[in-house]
Amino acid sequence: xxxxxxxxxxxxxxxxxxxxxxxxxxxxxxxxxxxxxxxxxxxxxxxxxxxxxxxxxxxxxxxxxxxxxxxxxxxxxxxxxxxxxxxxxxxxxxxxxxxxxxxxxxxxxxxxxxxxxxxxxxxxxxxxxxxxxxxxxxxxxxxxxxxxxxxxxxxxxxxxxxxxxxxxxxxxxxxxxxxxxxxxxxxxxxxxxxxxxx
Amino acid sequence: xxxxxxxxxxxxxxxxxxxxxxxxxxxxxxxxxxxxxxxxxxxxxxxxxxxxxxxxxxxxxxxxxxxxxxxxxxxxxxxxxxxxxxxxxxxxxxxxxxxxxxxxxxxxxxxxxxxxxxxxxxxxxxxxxxxxxxxxxxxxxxxxxxxxxxxxxxxxxxxxxxxxxxxxxxxxxxxxxxxxxxxxxxxxxxxxxxxxxxxxxxxxxxxxxxxxxxxxxxxxxxxxxxxxxxxxxxxxxxxxxxxxxxxxxxxxxxxxxxxxxxxxxxxxxxxxxxxxxxxxxxxxxxxxxxxxxxxxxxxxxxxxxxxxxxxxxxxxxxxxxxxxxxxxxxxxxxxxxxxxxxxxxxxxxxxxxxxxxxxxxxxxxxxxxxxxxxxxxxxxxxxxxxxxxxxxxxxxxxxxxxxxxxxxxxxxxxxxxxxxxxxxxxxxxxxxxxxxxxxxxxxxxxxxxxxxxxxxxxxxxxxxxxxx
Numbered sequence: 001x002x003x004x005x006x007x008x009x010x011x012x013x014x015x016x017x018x019x020x021x022x023x024x025x026x027x028x029x030x031x032x033x034x035x036x037x038x039x040x041x042x043x044x045x046x047x048x049x050x051x052x053x054x055x056x057x058x059x060x061x062x063x064x065x066x067x068x069x070x071x072x073x074x075x076x077x078x079x080x081x082x083x084x085x086x087x088x089x090x091x092x093x094x095x096x097x098x099x100x101x102x103x104x105x106x107x108x109x110x111x112x113x114x115x116x117x118x119x120x121x122x123x124x125x126x127x128x129x130x131x132x133x134x135x136x137x138x139x140x141x142x143x144x145x146x147x148x149x150x151x152x153x154x155x156x157x158x159x160x161x162x163x164x165x166x167x168x169x170x171x172x173x174x175x176x177x178x179x180x181x182x183x184x185x186x187x188x189x190x191x192x193x194x195x196x197x198x
Numbered sequence: 199x200x201x202x203x204x205x206x207x208x209x210x211x212x213x214x215x216x217x218x219x220x221x222x223x224x225x226x227x228x229x230x231x232x233x234x235x236x237x238x239x240x241x242x243x244x245x246x247x248x249x250x251x252x253x254x255x256x257x258x259x260x261x262x263x264x265x266x267x268x269x270x271x272x273x274x275x276x277x278x279x280x281x282x283x284x285x286x287x288x289x290x291x292x293x294x295x296x297x298x299x300x301x302x303x304x305x306x307x308x309x310x311x312x313x314x315x316x317x318x319x320x321x322x323x324x325x326x327x328x329x330x331x332x333x334x335x336x337x338x339x340x341x342x343x344x345x346x347x348x349x350x351x352x353x354x355x356x357x358x359x360x361x362x363x364x365x366x367x368x369x370x371x372x373x374x375x376x377x378x379x380x381x382x383x384x385x386x387x388x389x390x391x392x393x394x395x396x397x398x399x400x401x402x403x404x405x406x407x408x409x410x411x412x413x414x415x416x417x418x419x420x421x422x423x424x425x426x427x428x429x430x431x432x433x434x435x436x437x438x439x440x441x442x443x444x445x446x447x448x449x450x451x452x453x454x455x456x457x458x459x460x461x462x463x464x465x466x467x468x469x470x471x472x473x474x475x476x477x478x479x480x481x482x483x484x485x486x487x488x489x490x491x492x493x494x495x496x497x498x499x500x501x502x503x504x505x506x507x508x509x510x511x512x513x514x515x516x517x518x519x520x521x522x523x524x525x526x527x528x529x530x531x532x533x534x535x536x537x538x539x540x541x542x543x544x545x546x547x548x549x550x551x552x553x554x555x556x557x558x559x560x561x562x563x564x565x566x567x568x569x570x571x572x573x574x575x576x577x578x579x580x581x582x583x584x585x586x587x588x589x590x591x592x593x594x595x596x597x598x599x600x601x602x603x604x605x606x607x608x609x610x611x612x613x614x615x616x617x618x619x620x621x622x623x624x625x626x627x628x629x630x631x632x633x634x635x636x637x638x639x640x641x642x643x644x645x646x647x648x649x650x651x652x653x654x655x656x657x658x659x660x661x662x663x664x665x666x
Contacts, residue, residue, distance in 0.1 A: 019514040020391055020491050024628040029607040033262065033276035035236035035283045047630045052616065075514065077392040080425065080491070081628060082607075083327040084234065085343035106395055106427055107327060110358075111343035165359065167219025177345065182353040183247070185214065185222065189353055192213045192224055193251065197452065 003116025005175040009097055009144040010154070012069035014061055015134045021074050022081035023108060027090045029082075040086055041093030066138045073130050074101045079108025088112045098144050100151065102127040113168050114177060120144060120151055126160045129153065146173060200466035202363055203432050204398050207338045207463065211321045213355060220357040226320035228255040228350045229306045230293070232262050232284040233609070234325030238348035239287040249351045252292040256315055257284055259297050260305045261326075262609045265572050265599035268298050277610065291351075304575020304601040307331040307543035311415065312577050314444025318433040318460040323350060328543045328625060330421040333430035334414035335437055336463045338398070340428040361427055362472040364397040365465075368405040370479035375659040377553065378413035379545060379623065379642035381405060382420040383485035385477065387495040390509055395425030397473065400465060405479040406431050411440040412549040419544045420625060423492040432464040484658055486530050487627050487640040490518040494627070498645060498657050502528045521629050522637050523617075530655050533639075537620035538569045538650040539632070540643055541599075542606035545623035546574030548581045550643040555590045557647035557661050563595035564653030570612055571596055572604040594651070608633045621649040 031043040048060050056063040072091065078101035079087065088111040091099065099117060102124040112119045122130070133140045133153055143152045146169060152159040164172075171177065182189070201209070213222040235257070242249070249255065262277040272278040281298060288295035296302040302309055307328055310316045316332045322339040323329060325347045332339035346356045366385060386393075399421050406414060414431050421429030431437075438460060441447050448456040483497030496502070502519070504526045505512045519525060524533075540546070540554050551573065563569055571591065573579040579601060582588050588598060605612040606624035608631065614620045616635025623646050627638035639655065648656040 019510050022628045024631050028630055029609045032233050037237050047634055080391055083341035114345035165219050167216055178357045179349055182355055189355055
């Protein structure tokens with residue numbers, strides 16, 4: 001599925017300094033029943049965001065109007081657990097384009113890259129600095145520069161480089177996905193398959 | 199050059215290496231279910247492309263299915279719609295479909311091995327993180343997202359960088375009442391839920407060599423819970439005897455050829471891993487979790503550790519214990535249990551029900567416990583009847599439900615109510631995993647059985663010894 005190109009993003013951020021946020025928290029299983037990719041943002045962090053009677057939980061950050069933006073900063077080991085791509089869809093659909101953490105779970109990271117959410121892995125120290133800055137000033141802006149592979153806290157100028165494979169970087173910058181690539185090498189795949197047992 | 203088991207299987211399946219990017223990896227077997235496939239099929243339709251090799255994909259309904267009255271129409275319209283989508287997509291593209299009520303229906307990671315779809319030395323993916331289960335056969339098997347499901351449907355390939363390699367060796371004789379589940383929970387408690395992220399694990403040592411295929415599947419299943427993409431065990435006589443003669447296993451001359459290939463699948467003596475861990479199996483106790491991730495496990499006789507003795511932030515730890523209603527220093531034994539769940543792709547196989555029955559035999563279900571016993575497939579259900587296990591369960595006051603993922607992720611009606619405690623043989627104790635507000639204690643079928651008959655967390659060894 002095509003997604004918006006990603007080059008430079010400048011935005012405020014929402015801090016969620018909890019470790020091991022698993023994909024069941026990002027979107028609980030009972031909200032995975034759709035057969036189309038629509039409306040998942042409504043149920044992002046459903047059980048942290050809403051009480052059982054569907055009233056908002058006032059102490060959860062997404063219900064606090066002070067914090068907003070296109071960047072979500074999560075604690076260490078973000079996105080562990082289930083492979084549900086719905087977690088990445090919910091984040092995208094809610095309006096985030098980038099998740100920053102000091103450590104990501106594998107499948108989640110891959111899912112993000114496949115749908116146009118940029119996972120930016122930073123050092124634990126830089127993550128702490130971001131949490132402190134945003135908690136201190138919710139209007140603090142962060143710049144994610146994909147061509148340069150840098151993340152900058154604009155208020156202080158603190159900057160760090162982040163890793164991304166050149167292939168995935170080009171995909172993100174152009175809004176391409178892997179299926180476009182795989183389709184283009186189909187004859188090579190068919191030739192390869194002809195030598196393998198079923 | 200010396201190769202690991204993982205290298206041998208991976209390298210054989212690389213179609214193309216992209217410079218500065220991932221490998222294009224050919225997938226031998228693709229398993230799909232109703233929850234993570236509909237949007238992938240929608241993608242195919244939008245792009246106007248077909249399924250390249252429908253004979254390499256197998257569909258089963260499991261995540262969203264009821265575990266009682268499966269002969270009736272599914273009441274929840276959204277669930278019914280997903281099941282219908284799986285059926286119509288499978289029919290449209292010529293994919294085998296084992297829907298609700300089909301005699302081969304069951305949990306995707308139970309039916310794959312049962313029918314010989316899972317074979318050593320193959321690559322297997324599914325839109326489900328517990329696809330790592332199939333690594334028990336010496337296959338490279340891992341979970342993928344829906345975008346990748348679409349890739350496999352359309353080109354039978356995915357694009358992944360080659361992961362790093364880790365070996366976990368466990369030697370020694372396991373103690374009384376210590377099962378493969380305990381070995382896995384022990385390893386995860388040592389490595390934490392992110393300790394193997396970025397790695398593919400090989401399990402080695404006599405503890406795994408001595409395990410049945412069911413036990414190996416339990417161990418490999420839980421690889422994802424320490425962050426690993428997958429785990430695998432080198433095929434041996436146990437593996438070959440299990441695979442031979444199953445419906446989709448190679449036959450005749452093809453079997454001879456396949457078996458010869460299986461026998462080449464081991465890590466060469468001087469092959470190098472990026473990371474190695476070694477544990478003494480004789481020190482492992484029956485395990486139980488006390489927190490909200492699978493790494494928060496301890497020996498059942500132990501007390502909940504203080505925040506300063508666990509890895510990670512204090513705030514996260516306190517949030518977790520607060521959710522569970524536990525405190526630092528609490529003893530696990532004697533904690534009240536409201537629900538017992540036996541089933542899932544982790545522990546829903548025949549051996550798990552044999553273990554459960556070995557403890558409940560001649561005893562009775564505690565009045566305060568609601569027990570959900572859910573076989574992993576119709577084949578397992580039939581075995582439970584044939585072996586007389588059902589009679590033991592019935593006599594002890596238990597009933598058997600119909601196959602499916604059930605309370606492991608509580609997508610259907612099998613939800614543990616808020617605040618209640620469930621001892622579960624499944625794989626995740628995340629907040630709300632078994633229902634909003636539900637509190638999960640992960641454990642083996644033996645620990646589940648001991649809780650089911652006593653109504654509290656109980657060391658199963660005390661009940662085994664009583665019988666001896």
